[in-house]
Amino acid sequence: MKAESLLLQYNLQFFAKDGPGGEKTEEPTGKKLSDARKEGQVAKSKEIANAFGMLALFLILKVYVGSIGTSFINGFRFVYGQMPDVIKMYNGDLPTASMMVLIRSMMVRLLIIIAPVLLIGVAVAVICDLVQVKWKPTTKPLQPKFSKLSPVKGFGRIFSPNSLMELVKSVLKLAVIGYVVYSYVQDRVGQIFILYNITLNQAIGLIGEIVIDLGIRIAAVYMIIAFLDLFYQRWKFRQDMKMTKQEVKDEYKNAEGDPQIKAKQKQRMREASMRRMMQQLPEADVVITNPTHYAVAVKYDPEKYDAPYVLAKGENYLAQRIKDVAKENDIEIVENKPLARMLYANVEVGELIPPELYQAVAEVLAFVYHLKGKV
Numbered sequence: 574m575k576a577e578s579l580l581l582q583y584n585l586q587f588f589a590k591d592g593p594g595g596e597k598t599e600e601p602t603g604k605k606l607s608d609a610r611k612e613g614q615v616a617k618s619k620e621i622a623n624a625f626g627m628l629a630l631f632l633i634l635k636v637y638v639g640s641i642g643t644s645f646i647n648g649f650r651f652v653y654g655q656m657p658d659v660i661k662m663y664n665g666d667l668p669t670a671s672m673m674v675l676i677r678s679m680m681v682r683l684l685i686i687i688a689p690v691l692l693i694g695v696a697v698a699v700i701c702d703l704v705q706v707k708w709k710p711t712t713k714p715l716q717p718k719f720s721k722l723s724p725v726k727g728f729g730r731i732f733s734p735n736s737l738m739e740l741v742k743s744v745l746k747l748a749v750i751g752y753v754v755y756s757y758v759q760d761r762v763g764q765i766f767i768l769y770n771i772t773l774n775q776a777i778g779l780i781g782e783i784v785i786d787l788g789i790r791i792a793a794v795y796m797i798i799a800f801l802d803l804f805y806q807r808w809k810f811r812q813d814m815k816m817t818k819q820e821v822k823d824e825y826k827n828a829e830g831d832p833q834i835k836a837k838q839k840q841r842m843r844e845a846s847m848r849r850m851m852q853q854l855p856e857a858d859v860v861i862t863n864p865t866h867y868a869v870a871v872k873y874d875p876e877k878y879d880a881p882y883v884l885a886k887g888e889n890y891l892a893q894r895i896k897d898v899a900k901e902n903d904i905e906i907v908e909n910k911p912l913a914r915m916l917y918a919n920v921e922v923g924e925l926i927p928p929e930l931y932q933a934v935a936e937v938l939a940f941v942y943h944l945k946g947k948v
Contacts, residue, residue: 616810
C-alpha cells in the first residue's frame with residue numbers, strides 16, 4: 574500500500590477550542606452583553622434571595638411572633654365561638670354548607686395574619702434581584718424552546734460541569750447548615766430536656782425561641798454561601814460571555830460594516846467629491862500654486878459670502894489637473910508658495926478663508942482683478 578493512500582483529510586477547525594475562531598480569550602463586547610441581557614442571561618445568584626428571604630422571615634417571627642400567635646388564637650376563638658350559635662340555629666345539627674362558611678372565614682383570617690409576612694418575602698426577593706441585575710424585564714426565558722425537549726441535550730445538562738457545581742453547592746450547604754444545627758442544639762440540649770417539667774405554653778414558647786434563633790443563625794451562614802455563589806456566578810458568566818477573536822471581528826463587521834466595503838464607499842465618495850470640485854473649478858477667480866506641489870482655487874462672490882472661499886485644492890497630480898483646467902478656462906495662476914501651503918493645510922473645499930489670511934488673499938485677488946481689468 575502506498576504511503577499516499579494513508580493520508581487523511583482533516584479540518585483544522587476541529588482542533589480549535591470553543592468553535593470557530595479558536596479559544597475564547599477576548600472580553601465580551603457591550604453588544605454581546607446587551608444581547609445576553611435581552612435573552613434573560615444575567616449574572617445573579619438565586620441563593621441571595623433565598624438567604625435574605627429566610628433571614629427576613631425569622632427576624633419577623635422573632636419580633637412579631639407574639640402578635641401573630643395572639644391573632645391565631647383570637648381567630649380560632651372567633652370561629653369556634655360561632656359554632657354553638659350555628660348548631661343551636663339548626664337544632665343540634667351542623668350543615669355542611671354552614672361548616673364550609675366557618676372554615677372559609679377561618680382561612681381568610683389566617684391569610685390576613687400571614688399576608689404581611691408573605692408580602693415582605695416577595696419584596697425581599699424582588700429587591701435582591703434588582704440589586705443584582707437592575708430592572709430590565711424580559712419574556713425571552715419564558716418562551717418555549719424545542720431544543721430543551723431533546724433527550725440528548727437534557728442528558729448532557731444533567732452531567733454538565735454546571736450541574737456538578739450545583740451538586741457541590743448543595744452538599745456544601747447541607748454540611749454547613751447541619752454543622753450549625755448540631756452545634757446550636759448541643760448548646761441548648763439542657764433546655765430541651767426540661768420541656769417535660771414546664772407547662773405547655775412555656776414549652777411552646779421555648780421551642781419557638783429555639784427554632785427562631787436557629788433559623789437566624791442558619792440564614793446568616795446561608796448568606797455567606799450566597800455571596801460566595803454570587804461571586805462565582807459573575808465569574809462564570811464573564812467566562813461564558815468571552816468571545817473568540819473571530820467573533821469580535823464578525824461583530825465589528827456586522828455593526829460597523831465590512832472594512833473593505835467601507836473603504837470602497839469612501840473611495841466612491843472621494844471620487845464624487847472630486848468630480849464636483851472639478852466641475853466648479855471654472856468658476857474660480859484665481860489658482861494659487863506652490864508652484865509644483867500644491868494648487869488652490871479661490872473665488873470671491875460678495876453676493877454669496879462676505880469673504881473669499883476655496884473652490885478646489887489638490888497636490889501633485891491633482892494640482893497639475895487643477896492648473897490644466899485653469900489654463901483651459903483662462904483662469905489666472907499665481908505662484909505664492911507660503912500662501913498656497915497655508916491654504917492647502919488649513920482650509921477645506923467650500924470653507925471661507927480665515928481672517929488671518931485675508932490680507933494675503935486680498936492682494937492676490939487685487940492683482941488678478943487688475944490684470945483682468947475689473948478694477
